[in-house]
Amino acid sequence: MVQRENLEDQIAALEATLGTTAGGIAAFDGELGRLRESLTFTGAEVDRLASGLGRGVRRAFDGMVFDGMKASDALRGLAQSMVDTVYNVAMRPVQSAVGGALAQGLNGVMGSILPMTKGGGFTEARVQPFAKGGAVAMAAPVALRGPAPGALTEALAPVARAAGDTSSAAGRPLTVVMNIQTPDVQGFQRSQAQIAAQASRALARGQRNR
Known part of the structure; x- marks a missing residue:
């Protein structure tokens, strides 16, 4: 009888533990979902980032092996290369957005200054x-x-x-x-x-x- 009560207590404790674990898993899954939503890198950007980091590692390795570069200098150069690569990848969408906005604005200004560029040279500026x-x-x-x-x-x-x-x-x-x-x-x-x-x-x- 005592063993049965102990078994029931252990089962209850196990259920409580499983419930806590399930809650933790749900919270972790929610965090993963928010992380996926916050990621802005596309596949092409990830490829550019990996390529840039790979070139930085290659330069650091070649510097130590072939040029006699100190490990500290090689690591410093690698860190700078990583920073530059991440910055370039992160700034690419900003550059595209700013460039597109400037191009549209310039197109609007030129269209208002030169209305004849769309074929009006023989209809608006000349009597026929x-x-x-x-x-x-x-x-x-x-x-x-x-x-x-x-x-x-x-x-x-x-x-x-x-x-x-x-x-x-x-x-x-x-x-x-x-x-x-x-x-x-x-x-x-x-x-x-x-x-x-x-x-x-x-x-x-x-x-x-x-």
């Missing part, structure tokens, strides 16, 4: 009346001999195009109508060659801009 079918967008002054100036009005009838097509209609005939308004008829007659040359240059510019 010829893409709409007109040789000139408004009446242009024409130099005539005499005191009264002339005016060159809209001079090109629109060419038939498909919807949204602003390209050149090469090979199609064009109808050119010139309206010259001037009170100086004799000056106009004397300046016909000059007016024809100016109209020809305007049409040539229109063809180039198509």
Whole structure:
């Protein structure tokens, strides 16, 4: 009877010990989980760290064996190499983050200063009346001999195009109508060659801009 009671007491003590052990194991497992969450090294960073440490050990060993370096100097160099390697690996994410932020900021600044870099050089900084079918967008002054100036009005009838097509209609005939308004008829007659040359240059510019 006494032995049975002693056995029960031992079993109870064992259960209490197992409970304490289970609690310790659970706490240890929790600490391991938090440790895994706090680790930031990736596989590549671990490889770089191992490679750097390996090179430091190799230099220390070669210094002692081949160069007659003192053990204290070799260990000091090894420690410095380890510190430099760990620092470089730890600073790499910071360098990447800072470099990315600077690149984005610079890109935004340059985009605001140079808006034409995305193809706006021919839409925002330049008038294109010829893409709409007109040789000139408004009446242009024409130099005539005499005191009264002339005016060159809209001079090109629109060419038939498909919807949204602003390209050149090469090979199609064009109808050119010139309206010259001037009170100086004799000056106009004397300046016909000059007016024809100016109209020809305007049409040539229109063809180039198509």
